[in-house]
Amino acid sequence: MSVTDTNATERVESELPAAQDPSVSPVVDHSxxxxxxxxxRVTRHAPxxxxxxxxxxxxxxxxxxxxxxxxxxxxxxxxxxxxxxxVLIVLFVGIFLLALALPSLQANQDxxxxxxxxxxxxxxxxxxxxxxxxxTVLSSVLAMAIAVPIAVGVALCLTQxxxxxxxxxxxxxVDLLAAVPSIIxxxxxxxVLGPFLAPAAQWLIDKIGWIPLFGKGxxxxxSVFVASVVLAxxxxxxxxxxxxxxxxxxxxxxxxxxxxxxxTRWEVIRTAVLPFGRSGVISASMLGLGRALGETIAVMIxxxxxxxxxxxxxxxxxxxxxxxxxxxxxxxxFDSPSKTGAYIAAGLVLFVVTFAVNAMARVIAERGGxxx
Amino acid sequence: MSATxxxxxxxxxxxxxxxxVKNALATVYVTIATVLAVIPLFWVLYTxxxxxxxxxxxxxxxxxxxRGITPRREGGGAYHAIVGTVEMALICAAIAVPLGIxxxxxxxxxxxxxxxxxxxxxxxxxxxGVPSIVAALFIYALFITILGLGRSAVAVSLSLVLLMLPxxxxxxxxxxxxxxxxxxxxSYALGVSKWKTIVRVVIPTAFSGIMxxxxxxxxxxxxxxxxxxxxxxxxxxxxxxxxxxxxxALPTMINTGRDQATQLPGYERVWAAALTLxxxxxxxxxxxxxxxxASKLKEK
Numbered sequence: 001m002s003v004t005d006t007n008a009t010e011r012v013e014s015e016l017p018a019a020q021d022p023s024v025s026p027v028v029d030h031s032x033x034x035x036x037x038x039x040x041r042v043t044r045h046a047p048x049x050x051x052x053x054x055x056x057x058x059x060x061x062x063x064x065x066x067x068x069x070x071x072x073x074x075x076x077x078x079x080x081x082x083x084x085x086x087v088l089i090v091l092f093v094g095i096f097l098l099a100l101a102l103p104s105l106q107a108n109q110d111x112x113x114x115x116x117x118x119x120x121x122x123x124x125x126x127x128x129x130x131x132x133x134x135x136t137v138l139s140s141v142l143a144m145a146i147a148v149p150i151a152v153g154v155a156l157c158l159t160q161x162x163x164x165x166x167x168x169x170x171x172x173x174v175d176l177l178a179a180v181p182s183i184i185x186x187x188x189x190x191x192v193l194g195p196f197l198a199p200a201a202q203w204l205i206d207k208i209g210w211i212p213l214f215g216k217g218x219x220x221x222x223s224v225f226v227a228s229v230v231l232a233x234x235x236x237x238x239x240x241x242x243x244x245x246x247x248x249x250x251x252x253x254x255x256x257x258x259x260x261x262x263x264t265r266w267e268v269i270r271t272a273v274l275p276f277g278r279s280g281v282i283s284a285s286m287l288g289l290g291r292a293l294g295e296t297i298a299v300m301i302x303x304x305x306x307x308x309x310x311x312x313x314x315x316x317x318x319x320x321x322x323x324x325x326x327x328x329x330x331x332x333x334f335d336s337p338s339k340t341g342a343y344i345a346a347g348l349v350l351f352v353v354t355f356a357v358n359a360m361a362r363v364i365a366e367r368g369g370x371x372x
Numbered sequence: 373m374s375a376t377x378x379x380x381x382x383x384x385x386x387x388x389x390x391x392x393v394k395n396a397l398a399t400v401y402v403t404i405a406t407v408l409a410v411i412p413l414f415w416v417l418y419t420x421x422x423x424x425x426x427x428x429x430x431x432x433x434x435x436x437x438x439r440g441i442t443p444r445r446e447g448g449g450a451y452h453a454i455v456g457t458v459e460m461a462l463i464c465a466a467i468a469v470p471l472g473i474x475x476x477x478x479x480x481x482x483x484x485x486x487x488x489x490x491x492x493x494x495x496x497x498x499x500x501g502v503p504s505i506v507a508a509l510f511i512y513a514l515f516i517t518i519l520g521l522g523r524s525a526v527a528v529s530l531s532l533v534l535l536m537l538p539x540x541x542x543x544x545x546x547x548x549x550x551x552x553x554x555x556x557x558x559s560y561a562l563g564v565s566k567w568k569t570i571v572r573v574v575i576p577t578a579f580s581g582i583m584x585x586x587x588x589x590x591x592x593x594x595x596x597x598x599x600x601x602x603x604x605x606x607x608x609x610x611x612x613x614x615x616x617x618x619x620x621a622l623p624t625m626i627n628t629g630r631d632q633a634t635q636l637p638g639y640e641r642v643w644a645a646a647l648t649l650x651x652x653x654x655x656x657x658x659x660x661x662x663x664x665x666a667s668k669l670k671e672k
Contacts, residue, residue: 068565075567079478083492086475086541089534090495093506096513153405161402170406172661177413179657181595183623184646187630188416233412240409264391266398287501294503297597297623301630324505324598331602340517347509351502358501362494 104341279368472540543585
């Protein structure tokens with residue numbers, strides 16, 4: 001439709017055509033008001049100064065431009081397409097990964113979920129994700145277990161304890177932590193934090209090493225434990241930020257009601273703030289978990305890759321490989337489709353897991369009262 | 373408190389012992405948590421600055437590449453890597469920023485409150501949770517396996533789009549929500565069409581928020597390593613062509629050099645590259661904050 005189309009309508013549209021003398025309306029064209037729907041329809045307006053038959057001329061100072069719907073249509077189409085593109089991107093990620101992983105999965109001689117082998121060179125494919133899944137979940141859950149209590153503490157401190165002037169800078173520092181690139185966390189974790197934590201790790205191994213989870217591993221520096229602490233630092237800002245926003249929304253009257261009953265500050269938190277923010281904190285933890293599951297380079301740098309065929313150690317002080325670190329470590333080997341397919345299969349599992357975790361986070365956040 | 377306590381009068385001044393103790397413990401706990409949360413940033417910054425500051429204060433660091441420099445040799449710079457990082461981030465931004473803004477406009481101006489908007493918004497949440505390695509694998513599958521194109525810096529940029537898009541979109545969306553409805557209505561009342569209202573009134577009003585999102589998005593994608601490992605080879609020389617299969621970048625510069633013995637000059641360059649990356653990313657973050665702070669639209 002062109003700009004000069006007859007459907008183009010004047011802007012100031014009267015909706016009282018029958019009741020009013022047409023001459024007092026500045027509008028000549030009494031076409032239906034369905035045109036140009038985004039415009040708020042003027043249902044009542046003061047009669048324009050009478051123009052005595054010169055209705056085709058606008059009053060002084062008011063220019064009645066013809067409005068085309070073309071621009072609106074194009075723009076709306078663009079915006080809608082973008083929405084569609086976003087949905088398609090997410091769907092395509094799943095579809096393409098599945099399409100490329102399927103041939104390798106079908107050629108796989110081992111059980112994909114229970115095998116710990118990873119033989120993808122040559123003709124016979126033998127690979128399974130059990131070891132990867134274990135290390136990924138173990139490191140992420142441990143990271144969450146470390147980060148969430150601290151993040152909740154910080155969020156409480158920021159919203160319930162500190163004065164606004166003090167909480168600003170602390171918030172700022174914690175938020176900036178999210179800006180540090182993960183490769184730098186990895187570098188720092190391996191060369192600084194790993195050696196720093198080594199005595200603590202050794203102490204734990206000595207004391208409770210009989211529990212398989214805390215058994216002796218390969219390398220105290222490149223262990224899941226160190227990776228988890230680094231992951232915890234990396235997800236701390238996001239969990240803190242969301243918890244802080246949710247706690248800050250605790251209804252004022254609930255806080256004051258608790259205070260009026262003589263509650264201590266901790267009792268206010270326990271009876272008003274925490275119940276209100278619970279779903280927000282759970283949702284934030286899930287988001288943090290999702291981040292930790294997919295974190296690549298920091299984990300890859302820190303974790304010691306066990307030799308192929310070594311015995312499975314469930315300990316947090318053992319090395320290992322996560323989905324992401326396995327793929328990134330072997331990125332140079334993507335030469336044959338079957339080999340690549342095996343790594344893409346691992347990536348697909350990671351995608352499905354993070355999808356599920358993030359979807360859960362969203363559902364929990366929506367069910368809960370507070371919006372982050 | 374039971375009524376049988378020795379003093380029958382109700383004390384209004386202080387809670388009983390156990391409650392005071394619990395309260396004090398809680399205070400101690402949140403204090404410790406806050407101190408613990410503040411430490412890592414300074415610790416990381418301290419490590420990176422002390423190990424890398426000597427090199428980045430030299431002019432060669434900013435002007436030369438690593439061509440012909442072995443780990444055992446002093447010298448060379450990070451120019452090639454800075455060029456690569458900035459170039460890939462800019463190509464990514466050129467795609468992600470329009471998409472992000474249009475997506476936000478769709479969610480707020482056109483589909484607000486509809487089921488479609490909820491669906492798209494859900495997908496944006498999922499997209500923001502997609503690990504960078506999965507984004508890289510997706511572009512690998514699409515570009516290299518299916519379309520048969522080679523590895524290139526453009527492929528990296530495309531996978532970074534998946535990571536930057538949700539950041540820009542969410543930031544723009546938040547800002548569009550804050551634009552007063554009266555502004556739109558005033559514009560409509562003057563006879564301005566909807567799309568022109570969005571382009572001329574809504575977007576300029578929300579501009580600061582959009583810029584904040586762009587800066588934060590740029591900062592995020594510049595620090596990403598996983599797509600670089602999978603989709604492009606690291607080049608030690610200066611290369612401006614985004615379609616060639618090798619390009620330097622700060623994260624891969626760090627990753628390539630990190631295995632060296634700690635006493636070699638090459639190892640110091642790893643930390644200098646880390647410091648350079650942190651400076652760029654932090655500057656973008658601070659800029660984003662400054663823009664958000666100066667903005668006239670504020671929450672609440």
